[in-house]
Amino acid sequence: MSLEGRLALVTGGGRGIGRAIALKLASQGADIIVNFFRHRESAEQTAKDIEALGVKAEAIRANVGEPAKIDEMFDMIGNKFGRLDILINNAASGVGRPAMDVDVKAWEWTMDINARACLLCAQRAAKLMEGRGGKIVSISSLGSPFVLPNYTIVGVSKAALEALSRYLAIELAPQGICVNAVAASAVETEALKFYFKEGLVKDKRQVTPAGRMVIPEDVANVVAFLCSEEAFMIRGQTIIVDGGTSVGLFTLVGKES
Amino acid sequence: MTVEEQIREIVARITHVDKSIITRGSTFKEIKADSLDIVQALVAVEEAFGIEIPDEEAQKFQNFGDFVSYVEDRVAQGEKV
Numbered sequence: 257m258s259l260e261g262r263l264a265l266v267t268g269g270g271r272g273i274g275r276a277i278a279l280k281l282a283s284q285g286a287d288i289i290v291n292f293f294r295h296r297e298s299a300e301q302t303a304k305d306i307e308a309l310g311v312k313a314e315a316i317r318a319n320v321g322e323p324a325k326i327d328e329m330f331d332m333i334g335n336k337f338g339r340l341d342i343l344i345n346n347a348a349s350g351v352g353r354p355a356m357d358v359d360v361k362a363w364e365w366t367m368d369i370n371a372r373a374c375l376l377c378a379q380r381a382a383k384l385m386e387g388r389g390g391k392i393v394s395i396s397s398l399g400s401p402f403v404l405p406n407y408t409i410v411g412v413s414k415a416a417l418e419a420l421s422r423y424l425a426i427e428l429a430p431q432g433i434c435v436n437a438v439a440a441s442a443v444e445t446e447a448l449k450f451y452f453k454e455g456l457v458k459d460k461r462q463v464t465p466a467g468r469m470v471i472p473e474d475v476a477n478v479v480a481f482l483c484s485e486e487a488f489m490i491r492g493q494t495i496i497v498d499g500g501t502s503v504g505l506f507t508l509v510g511k512e513s
Numbered sequence: 514m515t516v517e518e519q520i521r522e523i524v525a526r527i528t529h530v531d532k533s534i535i536t537r538g539s540t541f542k543e544i545k546a547d548s549l550d551i552v553q554a555l556v557a558v559e560e561a562f563g564i565e566i567p568d569e570e571a572q573k574f575q576n577f578g579d580f581v582s583y584v585e586d587r588v589a590q591g592e593k594v
Binding site: 294295296297317319351361362365 | 549553565567568569
């Protein structure tokens with residue numbers, strides 16, 4: 257599955273799942289633009305690690321929650337490279353609250369970054385993919401099809417992301433652009449440590465049929481496959497990466513305690 | 514307007530509190546700023562002063578005064594765009 261000569265943008269690509277995706281695509285030959293917002297050091301380190309794989313990398317700061325910043329980022333990509341082959345909508349944020357405590361500010365913050373940004377990035381990316389086709393993969397979570405504690409807005413934003421992926425898959429198919437999503441259960445990242453600390457997520461190792469928690473590389477492997485020509489006929493799907501947790505839910509009752 | 518006054522206006526706008534109650538000794542809890550308010554205040558201050566405030570630094574802020582002092586230092590270092 258060579259991606260040699262391809263150019264990929266990974267939003268939120270400096271840390272966690274985004275970093276793993278960026279490194280995976282780079283290991284297959286793609287040049288990578290690592291978008292970041294709050295963590296420059298991590299993004300620059302990821303860019304260095306990518307370059308060590310023998311491909312080009314660039315870290316670009318942009319808050320994808322702001323449409324003007326998305327425009328600036330794509331203007332830069334357009335001016336400098338004139339093309340884009342792969343867009344990974346990975347950047348995410350959110351406020352952990354039950355539905356009754358969600359206010360407008362928290363809703364807009366989360367939806368702007370997790371859902372609206374996917375649309376705006378896809379619109380700009382599609383223009384840079386004109387005449388050459390491309391791949392768009394967005395990162396979702398099990399909080400879309402299932403109810404997770406205090407995950408209301410993030411779950412809803414991920415549902416929007418998945419629905420958007422279906423609509424884009426059909427609308428962009430004539431342009432040779434494949435659009436899909438990947439949804440993971442709790443992934444071992446820095447973000448997850450925060451959720452553990454806040455008591456929002458318990459250790460899922462005991463209840464994952466595959467015997468361990470999902471790691472960022474598990475997600476990256478599926479994303480890389482969706483970016484390959486082997487996945488050409490997969491369109492508008494959300495691929496779940498959870499070690500079997502979601503299909504085995506009823507076999508797990510009582511085991512978590 | 515001083516750096517402190519500008520940051521006070523930004524924080525008051527985001528947290529919807531009267532700026533007169535925000536002193537250098539005010540903790541974010543006293544200002545009723547939740548984690549989202551703090552991130553939004555950081556972003557707004559970064560925009561206003563043309564600087565980046567790494568999360569690692571922001572996590573050290575114990576109160577409004579720490580926030581102001583950090584930005585004052587950065588501005589004094591000539592990082593304002």
